[in-house]
Amino acid sequence: MTYVITQSCCVDAACVPVCPVDCIHPTTDEGDFAKVEMLYIDPVACVDCGACAEACPVDAIVPDHGLTEEDRCFADFANAYYAETGRAPRRPVLMAGRPERADAPELRVAIVGTGPSACYAALDLLERRDVRAEIIMIERLPAFGGLVRYGVAPDHQRTKRAADAFQRQLARGGVRFLFNMEIGRDISVAELHAHFHAIIYAVGAPGGRNLGIAGEDLPGVLSASRFVGWYNGHPDHAGLAPDLSGRRAVIVGNGNVALDVARILLGSEADLATSDIAAPARAALAGSAIEEVVILGRRGPAQTAGTASELSALARMEDIDIIVDAPPALLDQDASGSFAERLKRSLLADMARRPLRGHRKRLVFRYFRAPLAIEGDGHTERLLLSRTDDADAAPEALDCGLVISSIGYRGAALEGLPYDEARGIYPNEGGRILPGTYATGWIKRGPSGVIGSNRRCAAETVDALIADFGAGRLPAPSGDDAAFAALAGARRSDHFGLDGWERIDRHERANATSPAQVRAKLTSIAELVAVAKG
C-alpha cells in the first residue's frame, strides 16, 4: 500500500518535510523542483503512515486503495517518475512547527488580497519567531480566497479546499480581515501605510494579456480571465453572457487555464454536478450550441503549456471525441525532453490513438498555429491563422463564433505604487518594492506557477520584510487599530470581517441545489454584502 498524489497537488510541498522516509520528490532543494508540475510519492519507499495526507492543504494525497478510477493514472505517473529518476538519497528529517514567542516585538502588517499568495504570506509571518505579527488582510471583494474561489475551475473542488485550510489556519493565528474594501479606491496607499509597519501587496494579475491582432474588439472575443471569472461567479464578470450560439469555439493558448476552459465548454451537466459553478453559467452552458473546441498552440505538442494532470482530466472525458492534430512523429515516445514533457507527449499520443466515436462534441488540439486576425460582420465569424513552422504557408480561416484568448494574465497599476508596464508587475527585489512596501505572488513575479508556488515566493518576501524590520528601516506607524477601524468605517459602511465571510460561506453551503453540490455561489456584491451583514 502506498499513498498517491493526485490532480489537485498544489506543489506547496508541505508534505515533503513530514515524510519520515523522504519518499516525496522532488523536494524544494532538488534541481527540478521549480519546473515540476506536481510531486510524486515513491510507491516502493512509502511506509503508508499517512503523515503527508494530513499535511496536504488540498486533500490531494490518498491511499492507493482509495483511488477513484479516474485518479488511477496518478499512481502510474508516480511509477513512471521514479522508474526514471530513481530514488534520491535519504536526508535527515526536517522539522516544521514554530510556536509563537510572546516577548518578541510586535509587527503590524497589512496584506492586500486574500488569495493564495496573500495567505501564504500571512501564514509565513505567523510562523516567524523573531516577531509577533499582528496581521490584517484587506480584500476588495466581499469574499475570501482570490483565485481559489474565482480562478480554480469549479469542478476541481479538492483544489478549492485549499481555501478552507487557509481560512482555518489564519483564523487560528488570530489574523483579522477587512472585506469589501479596495485600496486605491476606498483607502489610499498613503493612508494605509500610515497605520502599519509594512504592507504586502498580494493583488494578483486580474487582467488578461491582449492578443494584439485586428478584430480583437469584436463581440465574441474574450479573455480567459473574464470567462473564468464568469463561470466562477466573480462579481466583476458575472454578467458577461458570452455568446455560445456558434458551433465552434477557439481557445488561443494551451496552458492550464485553456484546458480548464475547454473542459467546462465540453463537459456535460453531470460533469458539473458536484461543482460550484455559478448558476447563470450553468444555465448558459446547458443551452450552449458549441460542438467543437479548438485549442491552439504556437509550438508543438511536447511544448503544451498545461500540466499532464490537466491533460489527463481531458483524456478521461468519455463522451467527447478528441483529435490531436500533430504529425505522429512529434508524439513518438523517445527519450528527449524532460519527464513532464514526455509524460504529456504520451498522454497526447494516447488521445491521438483514441478512435473517433461520432460523439456530438469534440476537442481538437492544434499546434504550430498563431492567430493573425479575427473577422466578422459585427461579431466574430472566423479566425485567421498562420503557421509558425512554415512562414510561407497561406493563412487559414477557421470559422468560429467564440474566441477565448488564454495567453496569460497581467497585473494592474495601483496609484501610489511604481508599476512595470512591460512586465505587468510592481518592480521589486526579492519582494521588496521599498522598505515597508512589499509584493508577493503574481504581482511580484508575473503570472506563473501553481497555488503552492506562492509558498516560497511569500517566504522570500517575508524574509525581506523581517530583515527591514530588524534593521530598523520600518518606522512605527502613526495610526493604531482604532484609528484604522475609524478610517475604514468612515470610507465605507458595508465592509465586514471574518464573521461576515463565515455567514456567506454557511449561506452558500446551505443553499446548494443538490446534496452533491458544495455550494451555491452568490455572484453580486449586493447579495454578498447583504448576507455578510446578516
Place this chain on the structure above:
Amino acid sequence: MVQKISYCRICQASCGIIANVEDNRIVQIVGDADNPLSQGFTCPKGRRGGELLAGPSRLTQSLKKQPDGSFAPIDPLVAAAEIGARLTEIIGESGAESAGMFRGTQQAFNSLTRSIAAAWWKGVGSHKIFSTMTIDQSAKWVVSGRMGDYMGGRQGFDDADVWMLAGTNPLISVNGGTADGVLMHNPSASLRAARERGLKLIVIDPRRTETAYQADIHLMPVPGHDALIFAGILNIILSEGLHDREFCDRFADGVEALADAVASATPQRVEAVTGIPAGQLLEAARLFAKGPRGMVSTGTGVCMGPDSNVAEHLATCINVVCGRYRREGEPAFGPAVMMPDLPARAEVSPPARSWERGWRSRFGAGVLMGELPSCTLNDEILEPGEDRIRALIVSGANPLLAMPDADRTRRAFASLDLLVAIDTRLSETAQMADYVIAPTMFYERGDHTMTMEYVFPKPYAMATGPIVEPPPGTIDDWRFFFELARVMDIPIRVSGRDLDMDAPPSSETLLQWAAGRGRVPLAEIAAAPHGLLAAPRQAKVEPASDAMKDNRLQLIPEDVAQEIAAALARPGAGDGELRLIVRRMRGIMNTLGREFRDIGDGFNPAHFHPGDMARLDIAEDSQVRLTSRHGSVTAVARADPTLRPGCVSLTHGWGGLDPASAQGVNVNVLTGHDALTQTVNHMPVLTGVPLMVERAA
C-alpha cells in the same frame, strides 16, 4: 527547540519517534526512520502524542468527588491515603474479595505500573481482578487452556510462504492478531516486502479492508460464522490429506475425531451459510495447506464474534494439523533481549484448564490467566452475595465504554461504595468515580520495551528517558500504587527485591532492576539512541524434556466437541438480515483519541453497503435507528462500498454517558449476555450481532 528520540507507547508496536520539543511541549512528532523496527512508520494517533499530553482534555491534577457531585482538586498522595483507608475499611467489613481492580490497555504499555500494581494486588488478596483482555482476545487463552501449547514456537512471518489473516486489519490496527509480531511494525512496507518475495496472503473479512485489498485471496463472508469457515478449511485439508501427518502423529491427539467433527462443514454448506463461494474456499484451503510455511492468525473479529472460543480453537487446529511450528533443530524464535532467554523445546505443555481448578466465583467463573472474566464484573458488583465487589480501582481503562451491556455497567458503577479511576482524562468511567488520579503520560516518564518484547518479531530493545516534564499535579501510576500499598501496610516485592516502603526507589532504579536478567545490559540498550537490534540468538529448538515428552495437544476434548457441533449447526442470516461488525478507526486506539478534531468525523458513523442503503431507502448522512435484542442506538449513516452487503460497521469505544451525546454512538449498547455467551471466559457476542435497521424519525 530540541529534537528528542523516543518511542510511542499508545500501542504495543512501540514505534520509534522523533519529537520536536519547545518550552516543555511536544510540538511535532515524526517517525524515526532510523528505528530498526518501525523504520519511520507512525500512525495518526501516534503523531498526535503531543496533543494527547498537552491537549485541553488532559487531566493535570487529581480530583475528588464532592457531596454535590462536582470534582475538587486533591493532592494524589492525600488521595492515596484516603483511598487506602477506605479500602482497608471496606475489606475489614466485607473481606478482601469485596475489592476489585480493572486493568486497561494503557496500563499494559507502562512497564512499572503493571508490576507494582500486581504486587500491591497480591497483598490485597482478592481474586476480583479483571482486564480488557477478557473482552477482546481471551478466546486465545481458552484455546491454550483446553488444547495445550506447543513450546517450540510458531513459524515466523519473515520466511513464510503463505499467511492467513482472519478478522484483523493490521494495516490499520498495527497488529496481525496473534501476539507474534506479524505486521505490527511498519506494517504496510513489511507486507509489501513479504509479497515481493513471494508470500501469498489470504484474508478473511466481511469488509474489503486495507489489508484485504492486498490479499491474493479475500474471503468475504457473512459475519458471525468463523467457526464454520475454519471447520470448512479443516475439512478440506483433512479430507484431502493435505495435513502434516508427521507433526500430528508426534504432537496431537484427536486428528481423526476432529476430521469427523468438521465433516459436515462442506464447501457447499459453508457457501450456503457464509456466502463464500465453494471454489474460493477450496482454493484458499489448498493454498494455505501447500505452504509449506506460514500460519493462520486471528484478530478481534474472530475473538469477539459468535462461538469465539471454538472459532479460535479451530483456527489453531489449522496451524496444528499443518504443522506450522518450529521443529527440533530449527533456529528458535527469540525476541528476548531484556527478558530472560528461555529455551524453546519441541514439546507440548499440557492443557492447564486453570478455570476448573482452585477458586471459583459465585457465578461459576474460574481464574483465566490469573484473572476473572470481565463480563462477570457487573454481576460481581450488582448481584447480592457475601463477597460482592464494593470498591473498584480502574487503571488505564474506560470500561464503561469498552464493556458489553453499557447500561448495566453504568448501573453497576453507580452502586459501588468506592470507584477510583486512574486516567489521563475525565473519561466516561472517570466521571462516575469518587477519585480520579491524574497520572503522568508516556514521554513524561522513562521506560523500556522489556514487557513488549514478546510481541516483537526481532530481538529489539529500546530505552527512553522522559522527553518532557510532567504537569506538576500528576503522579506516576506505579507511585500511586506504591502509596496505596504503603498506606494499607502491604509490602511490595518486585524484580526479586523487597522494596523499602518508607523510601520508594526512583523509576530509573526500578526499570534497571526489571531489566537485570536480560542478555544485553540496559546501559548498552540505553546507549543506542534509535533502539537496539541485538544479535540473533543462535539457539535451536531443543528436544523435548523427559517430563514433557509424552504430552499431546488435545485437538478435540469433550466440551470443545459439543461446542463445535452447536456452532456448525447455526443457521445463516435470514433474508435481508443485517449484522453489526466493528472496526478500528485509524486515528483511535480503543477509547483513546476521540478528541482529535482533525481525525475522522468526530463521531461514530454507521457504515452500510450502498446497495443496502438503497434497499432500505437510507440517505447518506441521515439518521438511522439500530436495534439489537439488547438495545437501540441512533447513528449517522454512511455509504461504504468496501463492506459486504448485509453488514453495518461501527467503531468500538465511542459514545458519551449521555445517550444523545454528540460524541457518537456506543456500540456496546447493542451487546449483552444471552444464550450465545461463551463458556469459560463468559464472552458475549460483540461483533456479528443481528440488527434491525430503520430510518430514524
